[in-house]
Structures are given as structure tokens and as C-alpha cells.
Amino acid sequence: DVKVTQSSRYLVKRTGEKVFLECVQDMDHENMFWYRQDPGLGLRLIYFSYDVKMKEKGDIPEGYSVSREKKERFSLILESASTNQTSMYLCASSFSQGAGNTEAFFGQGTRLTVV
Amino acid sequence: QKEVEQNSGPLSVPEGAIASLNCTYSDRGSQSFFWYRQYSGKSPELIMFIYSNGDKEDGRFTAQLNKASQYVSLLIRDSQPSDSATYLCAVRGPYNFNKFYFGSGTKLNVKP
Numbered sequence: 458d459v460k461v462t463q464s465s466r467y468l469v470k471r472t473g474e475k476v477f478l479e480c481v482q483d484m485d486h487e488n489m490f491w492y493r494q495d496p497g498l499g500l501r502l503i504y505f506s507y508d509v510k511m512k513e514k515g516d517i518p519e520g521y522s523v524s525r526e527k528k529e530r531f532s533l534i535l536e537s538a539s540t541n542q543t544s545m546y547l548c549a550s551s552f553s554q555g556a557g558n559t560e561a562f563f564g565q566g567t568r569l570t571v572v
Numbered sequence: 573q574k575e576v577e578q579n580s581g582p583l584s585v586p587e588g589a590i591a592s593l594n595c596t597y598s599d600r601g602s603q604s605f606f607w608y609r610q611y612s613g614k615s616p617e618l619i620m621f622i623y624s625n626g627d628k629e630d631g632r633f634t635a636q637l638n639k640a641s642q643y644v645s646l647l648i649r650d651s652q653p654s655d656s657a658t659y660l661c662a663v664r665g666p667y668n669f670n671k672f673y674f675g676s677g678t679k680l681n682v683k684p
Contacts, residue, residue: 487670488670490672492674497580497676498676499660499674499675499676499677500616500660500674502671502672505670505671507670515671547615547616549672551670551672553670559604559621559664560606560618560621561606561618561662561672562618563615563616563617564615565614565615566614566615
């Protein structure tokens with residue numbers, strides 16, 4: 458079974474803190490994604506990575522950065538957490554187009570609250 | 573214009589009925605289409621994918637794709653209360669085949 462594991466299920470952080478969300482996948486997927494999900498807004502792509510050290514901005518990258526030093530691990534960094542970053546964060550991974558199954562597999566999600 | 577559009581619902585159907593969920597997408601170059609189910613507080617899980625025009629059946633679920641109309645649908649036969657969830661339509665590509673574009677989801681309520 459494909460497994461995408463996020464480091465925390467729930468997090469509470471203070472405004473201004475630097476926050477790290479970690480994601481690990483065990484299926485040798487080339488692509489990894491970070492989304493946030495808010496009521497009424499659906500899934501919005503923050504960043505994605507298609508290879509080690511490669512990244513591309515999604516629709517809402519402001520206030521976030523990412524790191525992919527190893528193929529299996531993709532980190533999302535909130536440089537200075539703000540209350541409007543309170544959300545559910547979802548990591549996903551997939552093979553590149555045309556390589557095996559091409560759907561995205563999701564981690565269990567991290568519910569982040571910034572106070 | 574959003575790449576993927578869904579009616580947010582809620583869609584309410586009685587137990588045993590057919591639930592019909594719809595999705596439209598904006599770019600004709602899109603090639604892969606996915607339906608995910610998401611229970612409240614949980615992450616999305618894949619139900620079906622479809623690449624070719626026509627119908628694809630898997631148990632109680634049927635995905636329908638009409639590329640000319642840029643329309644994807646999911647039919648759930650013999651709906652059960654356990655089918656109550658939010659259903660997300662996703663499209664892969666078209667400008668970047670490594671990206672997934674998600675609709676905002678349709679909430680389905682199946683009433684016993």
C-alpha cells in the first residue's frame with residue numbers, strides 16, 4: 458500500500474513562530490504536493506515538487522516555502538506563522554504523468570492552529 | 573475562471589437512490605480525471621479515475637467522461653448512508669501534467 462505520512466495530526470503554534478510540516482512517502486513518487494483546505498475554498502495548491510531540489514509555486518505560495526532534499530521527503534515551512542494560516546494542510550504524492558498509476562495519494566492531514 | 577467547477581451542494585438523496593455528481597473543467601487539453609471521496613476531518617481517498625470518453629464502472633460507482641462537453645460525472649447506485657461525504661473532482665494537467673486541479677467538492681447526504 459502507498460503510504461504518505463505527515464509528521465503531525467494536530468499542531469498549535471504562536472503567531473510569528475517558524476513552523477515545519479513534514480511529509481514522507483514510501484512509493485518512490487517523483488511528485489509531491491502541499492495543499493491547504495479551507496471550508497468553501499476547496500483544496501488550494503501551495504507548492505509542488507517534481508524532483509529532488511526542484512519546486513514550483515502553486516496558487517497560494519505567499520508566506521510559505523518548501524524543501525525537498527530527498528526524494529521521499531517534502532517539507533512545508535511557514536516562515537512566520539500568522540492566524541490566517543490556520544487551516545488543514547494536506548500532503549500528496551504521485552508518479553509523473555505516464556509512469557504507472559497517476560493518481561495523487563494523500564497523507565492524513567495536519568490541522569494547524571495559529572494563535 | 574476556475575479550472576474545475578463543482579456544485580457545492582449539499583445534495584440529498586434517500587438511501588437506495590442514485591446519486592449523480594457533476595464536474596466541469598475549463599481546458600480541453602486535460603487528459604486524466606479523478607473522483608475522490610473525503611469524509612469530514614479525513615483526507616481525500618481515490619474512488620475512480622477515467623481517461624477515455626464514455627463510462628467506467630466499478631461496483632456501485634460509474635464515472636462518465638465527455639471531453640467534447642468538458643464534463644465529468646460520478647454516479648453512485650444504491651446509495652448508502654456511509655456514502656455521505658464530500659466528493660472532489662480532480663483534473664490532471666493540462667498545462668503541467670504533473671499538477672492536479674481540484675474542484676471545491678460536492679457534499680452528499682444519503683438519508684436513511
